[in-house]
Amino acid sequence: MDAFDGWPADATTFLAEITADNSREFWAAQRRRHAAAVHAPMKALAGELEPEFGPVRVLRPVVNRRFRPDAPPYRTDTGGVATSAGGCALAVVLSATALSVTAGHWSFDASQLRRFRTAVHGTAGEELAGLLAGVGEGALDPGRPLVGAPRGVRADHPRIVLLRRRGLQLTRSRPAGPWLATREPLAWVRAEWHAAAPVVAWLDEHVGAAERVEPRPRPVQPAPA
Incomplete structure (x- = not known):
């Protein structure tokens, strides 16, 4: 495994350029730049995080447009995703302008949402409120709130926001800045994922992983006569 020594300045330059020109022609001419300046450092970062956080899946540069036919064909960022024991996503993403980390569930499925609300109603909800209060201002993504209170919940519930x-x-x-070209991103990502650990542990215990949706088999077309 290669050691992570940061991203060269050309990494964010490349990501800015592919944001402006997300074409097959640009990718064909510049893909070696992506491999050297963007992808290789991301793989090295993932490799160094793996001993503590488990396998980190590095995102492919090509966008899967099967369900998003209007999406651009190539990613305008790079990143990696680890998964906690209970199914939380731990992600790191480098764009042309910033390095970001996330931890948790951007969107609950139906079963997760039921478990989450049941837990928040009880004493576990008080624990979660305390954990989030200790995380720090600006760390909690707004996510996908409802317009009003969930059915059967009073609008003056003490944890209505949750x-x-x-x-x-x-x-x-x-x-983004010169710090990206050092080992500092590795230390920062590691520290932020560790800081999120209490909330991740709460989600693992009380919400759990999303249900796995098995793909439906495609109908078999009869052979032509």
């Missing part, structure tokens, strides 16, 4: 949530994800970002 009960209105449809996801819970901690987020922090730092502007």
